[in-house]
Amino acid sequence: MSFKVIKPGFLSTIQDYGRLCHGAYGMSQSGVMDEHAFSWANYLLENNFNNAVLEITFGGVELKALDDMLICVCGADLGFKINGQLAPIWRNIQIKKSDVLSWNLPIHGIRTYLAVKGGFETPVLYGSRSINLRENIGTKLAKNDVLSCQPSSGQLARFMVPQYLPNYDHDIVLRLLPSYQYDTFSDSQKILFFSQSYRVSQANDRTGCRLDGAPIAIKKDKMISEGMSYGSVEIATNGLPIILLKDAPTIGGYLKIGTVFSLDLAKLAQKQPNAKVKFELMNIHQAQKERLKFNQFFEIEPNS
Amino acid sequence: MHKIILAGENSILIYFGDKIDNSLPKNIANFANALKNQFSDVVIDLTPSYTSLLVSYDLSKASYFKFSADVQAILDGFEFSDSNQQSNLIHIPVYYGFETGLDLERLLAEKNISLDEFIQLHSSNEYLVHAIGFSPVFAFLGEVDIRIQAPRLATPRIKIPAGSVGIADSQTAVYPSDSSGGWNIIGRTLLDLSLDKPENLEKFKTGDRVQFYAITRNEYLKFGGEL
Numbered sequence: 001m002s003f004k005v006i007k008p009g010f011l012s013t014i015q016d017y018g019r020l021c022h023g024a025y026g027m028s029q030s031g032v033m034d035e036h037a038f039s040w041a042n043y044l045l046e047n048n049f050n051n052a053v054l055e056i057t058f059g060g061v062e063l064k065a066l067d068d069m070l071i072c073v074c075g076a077d078l079g080f081k082i083n084g085q086l087a088p089i090w091r092n093i094q095i096k097k098s099d100v101l102s103w104n105l106p107i108h109g110i111r112t113y114l115a116v117k118g119g120f121e122t123p124v125l126y127g128s129r130s131i132n133l134r135e136n137i138g139t140k141l142a143k144n145d146v147l148s149c150q151p152s153s154g155q156l157a158r159f160m161v162p163q164y165l166p167n168y169d170h171d172i173v174l175r176l177l178p179s180y181q182y183d184t185f186s187d188s189q190k191i192l193f194f195s196q197s198y199r200v201s202q203a204n205d206r207t208g209c210r211l212d213g214a215p216i217a218i219k220k221d222k223m224i225s226e227g228m229s230y231g232s233v234e235i236a237t238n239g240l241p242i243i244l245l246k247d248a249p250t251i252g253g254y255l256k257i258g259t260v261f262s263l264d265l266a267k268l269a270q271k272q273p274n275a276k277v278k279f280e281l282m283n284i285h286q287a288q289k290e291r292l293k294f295n296q297f298f299e300i301e302p303n304s
Numbered sequence: 305m306h307k308i309i310l311a312g313e314n315s316i317l318i319y320f321g322d323k324i325d326n327s328l329p330k331n332i333a334n335f336a337n338a339l340k341n342q343f344s345d346v347v348i349d350l351t352p353s354y355t356s357l358l359v360s361y362d363l364s365k366a367s368y369f370k371f372s373a374d375v376q377a378i379l380d381g382f383e384f385s386d387s388n389q390q391s392n393l394i395h396i397p398v399y400y401g402f403e404t405g406l407d408l409e410r411l412l413a414e415k416n417i418s419l420d421e422f423i424q425l426h427s428s429n430e431y432l433v434h435a436i437g438f439s440p441v442f443a444f445l446g447e448v449d450i451r452i453q454a455p456r457l458a459t460p461r462i463k464i465p466a467g468s469v470g471i472a473d474s475q476t477a478v479y480p481s482d483s484s485g486g487w488n489i490i491g492r493t494l495l496d497l498s499l500d501k502p503e504n505l506e507k508f509k510t511g512d513r514v515q516f517y518a519i520t521r522n523e524y525l526k527f528g529g530e531l
Contacts, residue, residue: 020348020349020360021348021349022349022440022505023349023350023351023358023360024336024349024350024351024352024436024509024510025436025440025441025505025506026436026437026438026439026440026441026442027440027505126502126505134439135439135440135499136481136499137499177310177312177313178310179309179310179311179312179317180309180310180311180317224323224324224353224354224355224356225353225354225435225437225444226317226353226354226355226356226358227311227317227351227352227353227356227357227358228358229311229312229315229358229360230312231312232311232312249437249438249439250351250436250437251351251353251435251437251438252437259310259311259312259313261313262312262313284310284313284368285367285368287313288313288314288363288367288368291313291314291363292363292364295363295364296364301362301364302314302348302362302363303345303346303348303362303365
């Protein structure tokens with residue numbers, strides 16, 4: 001026992017770091033869309049990096065605490081309140097039995113994470129607690145669900161230093177590794193791709209993010225299907241990019257112009273339709289250096 | 305022939321050929337096993353497909369150049385086989401009927417062949433699992449006889465019932481669970497391939513073989529089939 005769902009919201013699902021070794025079975029990676037906010041939430045609670053959290057998209061959620069618990073909310077500002085009073089995010093908080101937690105509507109960003117000390121103890125499905133609606137693995141939050149976790153108390157205050165708080169309202173630049181079929185795109189195609197500001201389209205979910213903009217003229221659009229990594233950018237038949245995200249299929253046959261650096265995808269996870277997005281090139285050494293630094297800080301061990 | 309390219313900040317893609325070839329799936333599966341065994345602490349995930357293998361690895365154990373060089377060394381010393389190798393053979397019973405095969409009547413007219421001929425052409429072939437994807441347990445099987453090949457529907461269906469058997473170009477497959485999709489549906493199996501049975505996750509592996517066989521309407525109904 002730990003939380004009872006009064007209002008489930010638009011799209012709220014339990015997620016963790018994901019299902020990392022099921023590619024051969026055609027199963028998506030799944031897991032949190034914003035690894036940055038997720039990792040901070042677990043870090044501030046001194047949790048394991050992989051502890052399961054509640055990913056709340058857009059808000060509309062109300063939960064009642066059934067125990068005293070230490071919690072931490074990180075990510076989008078969705079008007080988080082405790083018992084009707086605005087409450088801080090990006091810091092650990094002690095809540096009491098019968099407290100009501102609520103998230104209203106997006107103010108800055110769209111996805112926020114509720115972490116509890118020790119993590120949510122929902123069923124482990126194929127090695128992960130992550131829900132994947134496309135694959136019918138688990139279900140989204142529903143009214144009267146009970147989310148189990150352990151009672152907890154007695155932690156010192158821990159919070160994110162204000163100067164490191166992300167600003168989700170800035171336009172974003174997605175750094176792209178020149179992977180897959182990058183070399184088969186011509187200079188003029190690349191110039192069009194890297195020079196324009198795309199916009200996030202309405203077709204934007206946990207599977208992928210389609211962008212609107214000036215289409216790239218392509219002669220050949222399909223190839224033999226191959227494994228697609230997280231963040232790879234397909235150029236679809238209409239010449240526009242689709243960025244493949246956590247719930248994407250494992251293989252596909254569109255040409256891919258590159259792969260977006262994972263920590264930039266965390267920023268994309270906070271964007272609404274119509275947000276401006278640009279691409280710039282990144283080299284593999286820089287990407288590995290930055291990601292390794294992130295993994296070491298948060299003690300992320302993907303092979304554990 | 306083999307080529308290693310960058311796929312992501314912690315992944316590479318290995319090409320084993322540039323066209324679909326029946327010797328590739330088993331060879332790729334064997335290579336994937338060898339790689340996993342030799343680098344069990346470095347390799348995170350392996351995703352085989354028709355001609356390639358996507359490999360993700362632990363950044364804290366190897367950099368892109370280090371890992372690519374290690375993989376190249378194994379590739380150079382690996383013995384790929386041309387001959388038919390031992391692999392699982394999976395039998396799948398199908399009721400090829402107009403009630404379950406939503407596109408069957410149209411295909412017969414388009415191809416100008418009888419139902420019996422169609423069933424014969426689809427079920428006499430032993431197929432190879434070239435890839436698994438689209439959704440879990442969805443195995444892409446090849447190759448379908450040219451006489452019954454058909455392109456995907458222009459407009460995918462919103463819901464295709466679990467167990468439906470479809471054709472798309474030279475590929476055939478079974479939909480393991482209810483899903484949307486654009487394949488030409490020619491029949492349905494009673495075999496439960498859904499993840500309601502978690503062991504189904506490992507039902508198909510690339511390189512396995514699949515043989516369909518026809519069952520009658522009565523057999524289909526007797527064992528609980530729905531129309």
